[in-house]
Amino acid sequence: MSSAAAHAEHDHAHDHAHHAHHDEGFIKKYLWSTDHKMIAMQYLFTGMAMALIGGFTVYAFRMQLAFPGMSVPGYGRVTATDYNALVTTHGSVMIFWVAMPVLIAALGNYLIPLMIGCDDMVFPRLNRLSYQLFLLSSIVLIASFYVPGGAFGGAWTSYPPLSAKAEYSLTGLGSSLWLFAVALEFAAFLLGGINFITTVMNSRAPGMKMFDVPIVVWMIIIASILFMASVGPLIAGAVMLLFDQQLGTGFFDPAKGGDPVLWQHLFWFFGHPEVYVVLLPAMGIVAEIITVFSRKKLFAYKTVLYTAIGTGVLSFFVWAHHQFIAGIDPRMANVFSVTTLLISIPVAEMVFVYIGTLYGGSIRLTTPMLWALAFIAEFLLGGVTGIFLGASGADIYFHDTYFVIAHFHYTFFPIAFIGSFAAITYWFPKMFGKMMNETWGKVHFWGTIIPFNAIFIPLFLLGARGDHRRIYDYRHFPDLMKSGMQDLRVFATLALLVLLAFQVVFLVNLFYSIFRGEKASANPWNANTLEWQAPSPPPHGNFPQGLPNVYRGPYEYSHPDRQDDYWPQTEPDAAKS
């Protein structure tokens, strides 16, 4: 990137403030906008709409598991083909079309310019293209449900030869559309990632040094770098797989000299860093919220930063722990078992730091704080259960059982949902200029957290009892119908129904508060970071009173020299003023 180009884009962005009051047409304003906040909202609401699809699919297949053969209300009978397609769609949608757009794209776009004190991204039109590609990828994915043969049902990991040949998968077109949608989605996030990194490097407010950048911004940047470094091999693999599907090449076909395990390496070389791509932004959100609502400086800012970088680097060396029993050289498992357990250290350290931050605080249990604390409490269980799977000897038994499902939902649900709810409830006043209803926020919180645990603790038990994954009817397995096992499946499904029902509370609260909520001040939480110095909601160009100067780090809460328990980054030191 030439810096001249960046400046030209930036100058263009400076004009925003001048024509902000012009009435723009609907298309220009909503579909063709280059404003980072509008693009963030587009990503956020598209991600939420896709979450409805992800939620509906899990409803349909969990009903089939609890009550095999029943006609599921709103869906009908779930056949074996349907079951595989539902499971595949649930996994791919929740990771690629919910966690990624909400945590990285929506929050990155919304927060980065506001938190580093500039008026827009350095490449606003690239940003617009990124969203448009993402929207197109969503449409392609949805279209794949309606082609002959139906949606792809080979799991979100899409292992060949099953995914490579229509005669095996029976969904020739569905498989290719799925793959194409995923590739488009990656292209969208590559564009977004370039934009995030360049913006933070070039457009920070005067005075904002690297260690004055809020942790959530750092986390999104590290995540973007991880994504960009890991996605290349998978895109190469996806092209090869597409050729195998449509042109009959044999990259992954042993009969033609290919190797199906190669795909697994390419997929997981991306797939495992991907876990941290979504984890780190969620960790960043939690850092912002627990400091504000415990009125504490973040415990060991630099340690958090270094552990995040360490986690990111290590995450490139753990991928084959997904493949211990996949037919790789068994000696390789030793290496990957070691690296996998080592990654527990930086991640655990990050959690310790957050717990340490609470010490000596003045903790206010607002809705966003409840979500942030729940993230830590629940993620801990996801973390420790990962040890069972990273330890090669124990993984022989647990691999591809419901124990794995429960484990990664204890990481992914906190990331994708608890983290997103924390972010939405925390930044809601800034985004919409209104306060969200606290009472209904707390109802939704408890209505989500309690059933979440009630779904996945039974799944740990089922996994320990040998329930293997992606089976649409356990009645074919006498050992898996023994005492109480079906009861656990029914219990988990009922808990899921409760969890889904409580999401209605969230949606109603969200839209009611957007239109009827109490008006929010610029800085309702008395927070330090720059976005709270802009009006709520920030106008086009973000800082109408002029771009801010930065005088200190983001977490100077309860400083002993001050009356106030917060100290905005933009407030000049008394001595200098």
Added chain:
Amino acid sequence: MIDQYVESASTFSGDIDNVIWIILLITGFWFILAEVVFFGLIFKFLAKPGVKAKYVSGEKPHEKRWVTLPHYATLAFDVAIIVLAIKVWHDVKINLPEADSTVRVISQQWAWTFVHPGPDNKLDTPDDISTVDELHVEKDKTYHFELTSRDVLHSFSVPVFRLKQDAIPGRIIKGWFKATQTGQYDIQCTEICGIGHGIMPARIIIETPAQHRIWNQSNAPKVADVTPTTPPTQLGGMP
């Protein structure tokens, strides 16, 4: 712990259960400790009127200690878990003991074919016994299995043995087991293999030596009936 729910029926299943049990104790202890500290801090430091929060940077050595000490403890326990896990892994997956008998396990969409060596205890002879979805083995006898697939990936899983291995078309993957008790148990396919993945169950039947001899004799093809067998099909390009 696992054996309360799923019987332990191979020589290494107990070892795997022990590793799981030890990991549960270690991680369980740390998990509970972390949660207790976490909730303890939340309740201890709930906002009280007039009380200002402490200003702690966490950068000074005596403060950082609270993070670095648990960090070293994590490392120490990680090392212990790795040593245990790798030892079991070697016993199950790397060091194959001398075999008393060998069976061939062939997976396809959506059935298992098991080739037993028959009364002469040799594969690729006319008295081999092929069965579908039913594997007959003898208790206390060390078996090697040769696992392969005819189409897509499958995975050969015998939960009571704590044994699992993916099958790959074009390759023959070897492994071993030795049953320690008789009985009939599930064999699962644990890798998604298409629309019939959920209806690919099989059973393993573990017999006493006497029962197994009878089964062998009553099921072995009569040599006279059998046309000369073709050599075993080479699957794919790998030796």
